[in-house]
Amino acid sequence: MRRFSENEYLSLKRVLDVAYELAGGVSVLRHVTRVSISQLSKYASALKSPHDDPRSDEKTFIPVDVAIDVDRAAKEPLITAKMAELLGYRLVAAEERVANASALSVEDAFRVIDEATDFWRLVREAFADGRIDALEKQKLRFKIGELIRAAHVISEKLED
Numbered sequence: 001m002r003r004f005s006e007n008e009y010l011s012l013k014r015v016l017d018v019a020y021e022l023a024g025g026v027s028v029l030r031h032v033t034r035v036s037i038s039q040l041s042k043y044a045s046a047l048k049s050p051h052d053d054p055r056s057d058e059k060t061f062i063p064v065d066v067a068i069d070v071d072r073a074a075k076e077p078l079i080t081a082k083m084a085e086l087l088g089y090r091l092v093a094a095e096e097r098v099a100n101a102s103a104l105s106v107e108d109a110f111r112v113i114d115e116a117t118d119f120w121r122l123v124r125e126a127f128a129d130g131r132i133d134a135l136e137k138q139k140l141r142f143k144i145g146e147l148i149r150a151a152h153v154i155s156e157k158l159e160d
Contacts, residue, residue: 008086015082016044017138018145023073033069104157112154115147
């Protein structure tokens with residue numbers, strides 16, 4: 001029996017939307033990975049039926065080498081970080097410890113507040129019509145990624 005839950009496996013698919021967006025979209029990624037646009041889309045797509053087992057077809061999950069290519073193109077290891085998180089770890093860039101040597105500033109806090117405010121606005125817009133469509137979900141995932149990055153900067157500075 002495999003160790004992770006269905007939601008944990010699906011979280012690997014959901015993070016791809018944000019990574020693809022940060023990398024410039026699947027049309028850009030087809031030039032920096034070994035796979036086609038349609039295959040990249042399959043890696044990020046949800047299951048056809050709620051009864052499908054996400055672990056049943058490994059071909060629908062992104063291979064490690066393609067994940068590295070996507071993370072590199074996104075200029076952030078989102079996919080790798082999600083895998084580490086599932087294993088109970090957190091990635092920290094080697095240069096980040098040095099780069100974040102500056103003291104915590106009010107600008108750091110303002111960035112988190114700005115990202116959280118942008119996220120709140122997107123949520124309100126998404127719920128305005130009573131449902132969240134696929135594009136709105138993608139925008140929300142992207143904004144959450146930016147909010148998390150801003151929070152990580154503060155977290156790292158607090159650890160020093």
